[in-house]
Amino acid sequence: MSETTGGTVEDxxxxxxxxxxxxxxxxxxxxxxxxxxxxxTVALRARTxxxxxxxxxxxxxxxxxxADTLQLNPSQIVALVDDLVGEGLVERRPxxxxxxxxxxxxxxxxxxxxxxxxxxxxxxxxxxxxxxDAAERATLHALLRRVVTNRSD
Amino acid sequence: MSETTGGTVEDxxxxxxxxxxxxxxxxxxxxxxxxxxxxxTVALRARTxxxxxxxxxxxxxxxxxxADTLQLNPSQIVALVDDLVGEGLVERRPxxxxxxxxxxxxxxxxxxxxxxxxxxxxxxxxxxxxxxDAAERATLHALLRRVVTNRSD
Numbered sequence: 691m692s693e694t695t696g697g698t699v700e701d702x703x704x705x706x707x708x709x710x711x712x713x714x715x716x717x718x719x720x721x722x723x724x725x726x727x728x729x730x731t732v733a734l735r736a737r738t739x740x741x742x743x744x745x746x747x748x749x750x751x752x753x754x755x756x757a758d759t760l761q762l763n764p765s766q767i768v769a770l771v772d773d774l775v776g777e778g779l780v781e782r783r784p785x786x787x788x789x790x791x792x793x794x795x796x797x798x799x800x801x802x803x804x805x806x807x808x809x810x811x812x813x814x815x816x817x818x819x820x821x822x823d824a825a826e827r828a829t830l831h832a833l834l835r836r837v838v839t840n841r842s843d
Numbered sequence: 844m845s846e847t848t849g850g851t852v853e854d855x856x857x858x859x860x861x862x863x864x865x866x867x868x869x870x871x872x873x874x875x876x877x878x879x880x881x882x883x884t885v886a887l888r889a890r891t892x893x894x895x896x897x898x899x900x901x902x903x904x905x906x907x908x909x910a911d912t913l914q915l916n917p918s919q920i921v922a923l924v925d926d927l928v929g930e931g932l933v934e935r936r937p938x939x940x941x942x943x944x945x946x947x948x949x950x951x952x953x954x955x956x957x958x959x960x961x962x963x964x965x966x967x968x969x970x971x972x973x974x975x976d977a978a979e980r981a982t983l984h985a986l987l988r989r990v991v992t993n994r995s996d
Binding site: 707709710711712713714715716717718719720721722723725736740743759760761762811814815818819820821822826827829830831833834835836837838839840 | 860862863864865866867868869870871872873874875876878889893896912913914915964967968971972973974975979980982983984986987988989990991992993
């Protein structure tokens with residue numbers, strides 16, 4: 691017996707692929723799922739990894755900028771940073787140039803974990819983008835870069 | 844007094860823009876936020892809108908296929924469909940070709956709401972992609988389409 695098609699008159703993918711916004715969302719969700727699976731062995735998920743990446747690459751960043759950069763809600767950032775603090779991968783320190791400000795910084799353990807996770811996440815992204823060749827990936831990268839860096843919000 | 848830079852030694856965006864996966868996530872989050880704001884007047888959010896879109900475009904679809912197509916967890920789909928049922932925009936019906944299966948279908952009210960929301964979501968996407976011209980948007984669309992439709996998972 692063939693798999694039920696759920697009574698559909700057309701493939702649901704046809705609704706998805708007509709809408710650039712929906713495809714962006716589905717592609718990001720697929721990438722996030724692949725990264726989540728890949729990062730199980732290092733006890734990270736796509737979102738905690740993205741924070742660890744920023745914190746490892748930028749020498750101290752406050753939670754508001756993390757939220758702005760990743761387009762997440764400040765309350766989500768606080769919960770995700772709490773998780774990373776609990777794992778000993780990042781720590782919150784007072785900003786010596788502004789006492790009202792606290793910075794999130796990577797610990798040594800966090801930098802080591804980030805390097806391990808980076809390789810796993812890269813392999814997961816390769817799987818997500820398997821249908822694109824190197825030139826097409828570079829084009830996708832360049833277009834997304836313009837969308838991300840030219841936001842007016 | 845200039846805005847505090849949070850003690851960063853470089854712009855956090857430089858960490859984001861080096862990573863295609865992270866840019867995909869940030870671009871999708873930015874698009875989702877713009878759509879959420881745009882759809883406030885029609886009491887929808889990006890995710891409920893995406894389900895309404897599929898349900899309106901496909902004449903009956905089961906929750907498993909909604910989850911597969913949108914790359915969301917089945918439990919998320921159930922909660923989002925419940926919200927739409929509560930608003931009277933979709934309904935669950937038995938599948939006449941397979942009694943074990945239930946289909947999610949748009950109501951007349953749902954189809955009208957979808958048309959209203961579609962125009963608002965399109966305008967929000969235009970704002971998200973404002974830095975790309977029409978040819979670049981078409982290229983982004985084509986590349987994302989390949990990523991979405993050629994998934995091996």
